[in-house]
Every structure is written in C-alpha cells, then in structure tokens.
Amino acid sequence: MANTDEPAAFAVRATTADIKPQRIAFAAMALFFMLAPLAIYPVFLMKVMCFALFACAFNLLIGFGGLLSFGHAMFLGTAGYVCAHAAKVWGVSPELAILSGTGAAALLGVLTGLLAIRRQGIYFAMITLALAQMIYFFCVQAPFTGGEDGIQAVPRGRLFGVIDLAGMTAMYIVVVAVFFGGFLLVYRIIHSPFGHVLKAIREHEPRSISLGYDADRYKLLAFVLSATLSGLAGATKALVFQLASLTDVHWTTSGEVILMTLLGGLGTVFGPVVGALIIVGMENYLAQLGAWVTVVQGAIFVVCVLAFRRGIIGELGRFLKKSL
C-alpha cells in the first residue's frame, strides 16, 4: 500500500548528534512563548499553543505511526464540549474540567481507534473522516452541546480552588504548562522504545509483525495517545476562549491540523509548532478576507504536496543536516 519513494521526508533518526540542536530549538521555543506576550496579544498566543499541541498530537500519529487521520477534530471538539460542560454545569474546578475533557477524548479514541485500525492506508483516512462526521452530527443534535450556539460563557474558575484563572497572566501560565508538558510527552514517546517500534511498523508492517510485535496494539496505543493529547488541547482551548462550539468538531478543523503538520514538516519534532503558528496567524490576520482564507489554505496544501513535502522544519533540518 504505502510505497514510499522518499522515506527521508518522514524519517527522524534521533542520534546523540541531534540532541544538541534539538535542545537549542527547544530553548528558543520556550524563550519565544515566555517573551512573546510582551509584544503579541496573549489570547492569540494561547490559541497558537493549543493548536500546536493539537498538531504535535496529530503528528505523533502520522509522522511516526504513518497513519493519516482525517477526523482529529472529533477529539479536539469532544474534549472541548465535555470540559465546558463540566466547568459550567457541574461547576468543577478547571483542572478537573480539563481532565474530564481529556478523558472523554481518550475514551472516544479507544472506540474509534478499534474500528479505524481494522483498515489501512487510504481507508483509514476515510474511516476516521466518516466517524468524525458522525460525532459532528451528534454534537449538532445532542441537547447538552447547545447546537449552533455552542456552550458559551464557560467559567474559567479557580485552579486547585486557589488560583483565579480569570486574569490573563494566570491563564497564560497554565496554557504554557499544558503545552510544554504535552510537547515533552510527545518528545518522550517518539524517542522511547515504543516510538521506535511504531516507526518500524510504519516502514514495514509485515516485517515488524514477523519480529513478534503486535502491530495492531501499537497502532491502537498510538491512536489513543494522539487522541488524548488532542483532547487535552481541546479542553484547554475551551477554557481559554470560554467557549465550545461546532467549529472545533467540523471537518475543516481536521483539515487545518493536517495542514499545520504538513507545512511545518511531517515527522519532525518542531514542525507542527511552526505550522500552527503560521496557520493560526494567517487565519487571524486574513480573517476579513472571508472565503479567501480557504483558497489560501488549499493553495498551501497543493504547494506543499507538489514541491515542499518536507515542510519548513524538514527543509531547514536538511539544510543544517540535523534532525529537528
């Protein structure tokens, strides 16, 4: 099925020589998100971090597992709804609200993952898209999601019952903590023995099976991990914007996360973050252009696929001969 001509577009060979540039890149990223709120609107940065985590989670699946999910919005959106519902209707504290949203996404990941991994390649993409569309219609009709209005005016509450998140600074620090926690977790997964087996399955599934690895279990675990982290991003996003809406479950959001990852670089460590920054930034600053945003997004897809398959960070890494 996957007759890849250029595995280099995906490959991440983490050797000790790569650790230093990756540390430098990580420090630069940390510095950026700590200093940027002085110059850039913090809500925008928080949105970038939520989508960056979402894209990192998505990249875990496609960049390292080789599985193209076309329905990742279902995890982002479902977690957002559950988190918003928990915070607003049940009145739980924000950390529990985020936890319940993330848990819901994990559960959904198990259910949809069990179905989707039964087929490979192109079918996997179509199945995840169809399942996400089912979740979308469920969210349109279910009473607790508020239909077209979504769940609005979600209280941010007090973290651990003490820290009031209504202020910008406290919320920003929470989002930074969530994002960097998630990012480091993805980094750890990629470089763990589990991550290496996942890459082996992506490269040659029958051979990995013959070596004794239960490919389906690895794929399912990767899918659930990716779903869970996407849920974490979605739940956090719901608290930041105090809103859970249908946009987050719609297939356009699934397309956006693919675009972010592709533009930044499939299978790179920092690519999804760069991609999220660019795409969210573009949507913010080009918002008044209406449907032209869709046209530009489509054009980026076409250009990336035809001429720029390694993405920004992938090309940069190739230029520097480092894996980033």
Next chain:
Amino acid sequence: MDTLFGVPTQALFGQLLIGLINGSFYALLSLGLAVIFGLLSIINFTHGAQYMMGAFCAHFLLTKLGIGYWWALALAPVAVAITGMIIERLMLSRLYKLDYLYGLLLTFGLALIIQGLFRNEFGSSGLPYPIPTELQGAQNLGFMFLPNYRAWVIVVSLVVCLGTWFVIEKTKLGSYLRAATENPALVQAFGINVPRMITLTYGFGVTLAAFAGVMAAPIYQVNPLMGADLIIVVFAVVVIGGMGSIMGSIVTGFGLGVIEGLTKVFYPEASNTVIFIIMAVVLMFKPTGLFGQR
C-alpha cells in the same frame, strides 16, 4: 390502507423516493471514486467539488448562454472533465510514485481552493435551477404522487451505472482498463499508452461526478458547498461497499440511500448518522467491506 408499519404510506413512500434519489447520487459518486481509485490509487477528494462544478456549469449555461438542461447534461460533464484532466496532467501525475497520502492531501487542497473560489463568487446561499419543462408534473400512482423529474433521475442514474459496469466488465476497452489496474507496466509493454489511459480514466470519473451534479441541480439548490458534506457520506459508502467491485459500488450506493430514507421515517434523529453507524458495524464484522476483496 393509509398506514403501513404504523406510518402514513404517503410519508413512507415519499421518504423511500428521496432515499432512492440520494442513493442515485451516492452510487454515481462512489462509482466514480472507485473507477479513479482502481487505476490511480488515489482517493479523489476533489470529487465533491467537481459534482458542485457540474451543477454550477449547468446554471452558468442556462443563465449566461441560455443553454437548457438537455444540452447542459452533455456539455457540463465534458467541461468539468477537461478541467479534471488538466489537473491530472499537471499535478496528480507527479504523485503516482509517492505515498498514497499525498494524493489525498493534494485533492483535498484542490477541493478547498475550488469551493473557496466559488464561495467568493456566488456566496453561500443556493441558486435555483428550474426543472426542464418536459419533466415537470407528476404521476399519480394511487398510493403516492411520483414527480416526473425524480423518476427520471433514478432511471438515468441506474442506466449510467449499469452502462459503466458493462463497459468496464464486458468490453475490450474495459479489459484494457482492468489489465492496467492489475499491472500497468505489462500493459504498457503491450503497446498501450497507459499514461493517456490514466488521464482519460480520471476524466471519466470526474464526468460521472459532474453528471450527478447537473442532475442534482433542479432537486437541490446550486450551492458552492453542496458537495462538501456529501463527499464524506460517499466515503462511508465506499468503505461499506469496498472499492473492489463496480457492481458493489452501485448496489451499496442505492441500498444505503434507501436505508437512510427509511431511517427518516422510523427514527429521524439518526437519519444523518445511520450510514456512519452502518459503516462502523460493517468494519466490526467484515473489515474489507461488503464487496471488497482487499
């Protein structure tokens, strides 16, 4: 006999008819996807946009050039197919040696571009398209009224689907196509121009989509996003049927349309999701799809 299974017969047959109409479009679109996938190994995400382009092309021909439905039925699919073949030559042909996912991403990007451009030009509200005068009116069948145009859509879709099946399975041209699907290098060695065949096959798949679009124009409003959600349902239809068999695509398309229509009668809340639920059940018990081999 006013009710059947506790449901007014009028409503039951009405929804059954709508189901058959939707099924016609599912069948035409999934057939096009299957034909393209067979030779190109690409899932054509642009299919929904090309269906929409067919409808818009018919609308353009009528309002700008005064060319009516019957000519549009022939001209619009050809026009859209030509744009499709240009896309295949310029872009898709560069991707055949790459991982399958790039074809999907490219056609997704193209769908975004096309839908965005049409939305800029025509807005999101639908444009009306009249039913041709020859097909206005309805037949009274005793238990229900059957609008002539809807009967026409169902019959023509069936004829086109079965014609496609006949050409692919029973003619020499179809045998070339099937051979190229199995082993393109060998077929090329026998002196058949496979790249040209690929272009024409893509063009034919697009023709089916645009043809469905023209037929849909008088039923649904002509809208830039009319294909966007439809294509996702068609993907589910393709997963349920499996892309291995042409007849499978046709039967699954019509069958699921009918099931969806019946769901609207008996449990309307699930009518949007029933096809996806069936997909989940099929995946549990027969992952290769009802008619799939791989």
